[in-house]
Amino acid sequence: MPKLKVPSPPAPLQPKPKRPGKKTGPEGPVEHGHEATASTIGWIDERTSLSGAGRWMMFRKVPKGTNWFYTLGSATMFAFLSQAVTGVVLAMYYEPEPTRAYESIRRINNEVFLGELVHAMHKWGSTVMVILIFLHMGRTFFFGAYKYPRELNWVIGVVLLILTMTMSFTGYLLPFDQRSYWASIVGVNINGTGPLVGPYLSDFLRAGPYFGATTLSRFYAIHMMAVPGAIAALIGFHLYLVAKLGTTAPPWIRAEAPEATREEKVAA
Numbered sequence: 001m002p003k004l005k006v007p008s009p010p011a012p013l014q015p016k017p018k019r020p021g022k023k024t025g026p027e028g029p030v031e032h033g034h035e036a037t038a039s040t041i042g043w044i045d046e047r048t049s050l051s052g053a054g055r056w057m058m059f060r061k062v063p064k065g066t067n068w069f070y071t072l073g074s075a076t077m078f079a080f081l082s083q084a085v086t087g088v089v090l091a092m093y094y095e096p097e098p099t100r101a102y103e104s105i106r107r108i109n110n111e112v113f114l115g116e117l118v119h120a121m122h123k124w125g126s127t128v129m130v131i132l133i134f135l136h137m138g139r140t141f142f143f144g145a146y147k148y149p150r151e152l153n154w155v156i157g158v159v160l161l162i163l164t165m166t167m168s169f170t171g172y173l174l175p176f177d178q179r180s181y182w183a184s185i186v187g188v189n190i191n192g193t194g195p196l197v198g199p200y201l202s203d204f205l206r207a208g209p210y211f212g213a214t215t216l217s218r219f220y221a222i223h224m225m226a227v228p229g230a231i232a233a234l235i236g237f238h239l240y241l242v243a244k245l246g247t248t249a250p251p252w253i254r255a256e257a258p259e260a261t262r263e264e265k266v267a268a
């Protein structure tokens with residue numbers, strides 16, 4: 001894989017040459033603002049050297065033919081971030097106890113300022129994320145992006161897909177109404193029919209042999225902490241590999257022949 005040179009900082013962050021006859025140092029409040037921003041970034045960068053990593057990640061060459069389908073991965077990431085932010089707000093009011101969960105959701109919808117909006121964003125956002133992740137997976141499949149050297153990124157993607165489905169499944173129980181309660185029992189029973197690990201998995205999900213009070217806490221802990229943390233870490237690794245390996249060109253783009261081969265063709 002050819003190594004790309006890390007590009008120099010974008011124009012606004014580069015020091016400008018002084019105009020002849022101009023005083024040195026900032027003049028008005030706007031210049032002071034620019035100077036302060038540049039010196040703060042410089043101060044952090046001198047101690048962390050993070051700007052090189054940032055430029056390496058953000059300023060990459062993309063193949064010819066890159067199109068809107070390549071935005072589906074970023075759209076999935078945005079959906080995840082939206083779920084994380086709205087989920088944190090909901091967690092401030094939600095109570096994961098069988099006798100209070102339903103009531104706390106009712107309170108969020110009817111009494112908390114913008115609660116109904118945030119709840120709806122989280123509920124519909126989960127569907128949006130699932131649709132986007134499948135579309136993104138379809139794009140990478142049909143463009144052959146799962147092939148060498150991107151197999152590991154495909155495998156990480158599969159784990160991300162399973163974790164996203166786990167989020168949907170564990171989140172469904174949380175309102176603790178009749179529908180979510182019975183649907184979750186069906187879901188846990190289906191898990192229990194899996195070969196070898198099935199019965200252990202359903203026992204783990206129920207937090208015992210029966211659906212009880214601790215089941216809700218277990219679903220909440222998985223939904224709130226374990227899985228989102230794993231998703232965030234894996235997205236980080238997924239994006240690192242995208243930046244390192246670059247993206248695949250669409251299958252209808254033909255590789256250009258190297259200069260020498262073209263000259264040979266003309267000479268022949």
Ligand code: HEM
Binds near residue numbers: 070140143156231238
């Ligand atoms: C939370 C879920 C996911 C997020 C946030 C995510 C994010 C991204 C982003 C931003 C890119 C680069 C731009 C693009 O091609 O769209 C990418 C590329 C890629 N993703 Fe995902 N992805 C996710 C899930 C998946 C899944 C489920 C698969 C497959 C099973 C997958 C496989 C790939 C592959 C193979 C690439 C490289 C594409 C190429 O080289 O052209 N990703 N992902």
